[in-house]
Amino acid sequence: ATLNAAAASSKTFNDYQAIYNDIAEKVRENDEYDGGAGYFGILTRLAWHSSGTYDASKGSGGSFGGNMVFAPEQYDGANAGLAPARDFLSEFQYKYPWISRGDLWTLGGVVAVQEAGGPKIPWRPGRVNATDGKKGAPNTLPDASRDGKYVKGLFGRMGFNEQETVALIGAHCLGKCHKNASGYEGPWGPSFNMFTNDFFNYLLKDWQVKQWDGPKQYEDVETKLFMMLPTDIALKEENYFLKWVKIYADDEKKFFSDFSKAFAKLLELGIQFPSSVKPFEFKTLDEQE
Ligand code: DDH
Structure with missing residues (x-):
């Protein structure tokens, strides 16, 4: 992937912080969306799905081209339900026509x-925007009905180790599943609009298979209010994952620091940034008040 170095270098930190702020204000204004989950989960998921198509052995996929607007990637079953996130961000595409889809979608995840x-x-x-869907990589995102070995293999394909894989899936603290999108239903915990290590705290509780007419998912034995996917429960079934689940449940600071590194790596899969392009660290709205 060749960087649009010219476009990138003519814009400054403040240009991108301005887009960050616009997205963040709109997220704030829409905090009641989706039963109170807001846009945090769905924007995080858009950033992840635009990046997680990467295959390290082929160098294919990744966030570079913003391929999800084209068939076949747009119609990948795993991307069902992400149109509201793309639509949410599209007004910034008009306001800031120089930003590429890949940059906007990954920046949306950073904001969230x-x-x-x-x-x-x-x-x-x-x-840089792709102009057709030829480089789209459908059928590369994870299938939630599978086991731990599959999860290990799938994240291995992207170049992640077990620790990074567990840290990344901790993003399931945000948002929820939607029956009309994936077939699964419900949030992983009660604080689904706050980024915390709660996914791991909840995962370590007792879970049972939910009796319902949908795909196999789990409910917490205590309240039956929350859910886990089979691939989430799989993190408890393999010691190489469980070890990290326990570490992150005990130590939120460690989770935050490991998540930050792994998520930043995810958003850049398949892209070689010249060393002259230094990462930006955006201020939150709270920090600017
Ligand atoms: Fe996920 N995820 N995810 N996930 N994900 C869903 C929702 C959200 C899997 C399946 C699903 C990651 C890993 C996996 C988020 C972030 C991340 C849904 C429900 C399914 C199904 C979608 C819907 O119905 O709307 C599977 C399988 C895996 C796996 O790794 C094996 C990762 C790595 C991330 C990340 O961000 C780094 C977020 C956030 C949501 C909530 C979306 C929303 O609309 O809210």
Whole structure:
């Protein structure tokens, strides 16, 4: 992937902080969206799905081209339900026509994580819009019905180790599942508009298979209000994952620091930034007040 170094270098930190602020204000104004989850979860997921198509062995996929607006990636079943996130961001595409889709979608994820109270995510611009869907990489995102070995293999394909994989899936603290999108239903915990290590705290509770007419998912034994996917429960079934689940449940600071590194890496998969392009660290709205 060749960077749009010219476009990137003519814009400054303040140009991108301005877009960050616009997105963050709109997230704030829409905090009642989706039953109170707001846009935190869905924007994080858009950033992840635009990046997580990467295959290290082929050098294919990744956030560079913003391929999700084209078939076949747009119609990938795993991307069902992400149109509201792309639509949410599209007004900034008009206001700031120089920003690429890949930059805007990944920046949206940075805003969501930081404004939800999560760690700072170092971020770099320079992705370039693809003009057709030829480089789209459908059928590369995870299938939630699978086991731990599959999860390990899938994240291994992107170049992540077990520790990074567990840290990344901790993003399930945000947002929820939607029956009309993935078939699954419900949030992973009660504070689904705040970035915390609660995903790990909840995962370590007792879970049972939910009796319902949908796909196999789990409910917490205590309240039955929360859910886990089979691939979430799988993190408890393999010691190489469980070890990190326990570490992150005990130590939120460690989770934040590891999540920040892994999520920044995710957003840049397949892109070689020249060393002259230094990552930006955006201020939250709170920090600017
Ligand atoms: Fe996820 N995720 N995810 N996920 N994800 C869903 C929602 C959200 C899997 C399946 C689902 C990550 C990893 C995995 C978020 C972030 C991340 C839904 C529900 C399914 C299904 C979608 C819907 O119905 O709307 C599977 C499988 C995996 C896996 O790794 C095996 C990762 C790595 C991230 C990340 O951000 C780094 C977020 C946030 C949501 C909530 C979306 C929303 O609309 O709210």
